[in-house]
Amino acid sequence: MYGTDGERIYSAKESSQCICRFCCGPARELQFQICDTTGKSIIQVSRPFKCSGICCGICYPYCTQELTVSINNETAGTLRATFSSNVSPLCLILSVHDDLLYYILGTIRERATWCYPVYHIFDSLGAPLLKIRGPFCHFGCCLEDVAFVVTTAKESENPNRSVATITKKWNGWVNSGVLDVAAFIIDFERSISISVEERALIFSAAFLIDLMYYENGGSV
Numbered sequence: 001m002y003g004t005d006g007e008r009i010y011s012a013k014e015s016s017q018c019i020c021r022f023c024c025g026p027a028r029e030l031q032f033q034i035c036d037t038t039g040k041s042i043i044q045v046s047r048p049f050k051c052s053g054i055c056c057g058i059c060y061p062y063c064t065q066e067l068t069v070s071i072n073n074e075t076a077g078t079l080r081a082t083f084s085s086n087v088s089p090l091c092l093i094l095s096v097h098d099d100l101l102y103y104i105l106g107t108i109r110e111r112a113t114w115c116y117p118v119y120h121i122f123d124s125l126g127a128p129l130l131k132i133r134g135p136f137c138h139f140g141c142c143l144e145d146v147a148f149v150v151t152t153a154k155e156s157e158n159p160n161r162s163v164a165t166i167t168k169k170w171n172g173w174v175n176s177g178v179l180d181v182a183a184f185i186i187d188f189e190r191s192i193s194i195s196v197e198e199r200a201l202i203f204s205a206a207f208l209i210d211l212m213y214y215e216n217g218g219s220v
Contacts, residue, residue: 043105103124119208131152132205134147135147163188166186168184168210171183186202
């Protein structure tokens with residue numbers, strides 16, 4: 001993962017079982033450890049296994065895809081410096097990993113829809129924060145960039161305001177179809193201020209979007 005000047009700021013390492021990768025494909029249970037350039041874990045992303053399909057999607061929120069995002073207290077300052085935003089208090093201890101306490105930032109959850117991909121982002125207490133909506137042609141088959149627009153939740157003080165855009169870049173047939181290489185660009189709106197937790201959740205949402213639509217082996 002690279003910053004605006006092209007410098008590498010983060011790397012991500014997946015942890016999952018071999019049998020899940022072969023049998024469950026992009027729907028597999030997994031964890032991502034997102035680390036800074038020194039190798040310190042900054043963000044932990046956890047995804048449970050859930051079945052997929054329209055019938056399962058009707059059972060929202062029990063069967064739709066989701067990610068839980070957490071951060072440890074030791075390296076929270078690095079994340080704050082990267083996203084340059086005020087930080088609200090963290091809450092809810094999630095787990096202990098490598099002797100570090102991880103706190104839940106929030107959850108990204110797929111919303112069952114017929115045509116357009118929709119995700120809702122909740123804070124650590126389950127309150128709605130943001131909404132992500134993609135276009136009708138979101139699988140990359142249209143040979144162009146695919147933009148997922150992030151807006152504030154309708155329950156917020158400033159509802160339905162655009163705060164960011166997650167763009168899946170079209171890399172050509174070889175990179176996208178054969179090599180399974182995906183590139184995302186995240187642009188934050190300068191006209192509205194959001195917390196570092198919300199920025200980290202938007203950042204993590206790109207992983208779920210990639211797994212569901214752009215990883216070879218089938219869509220979820």
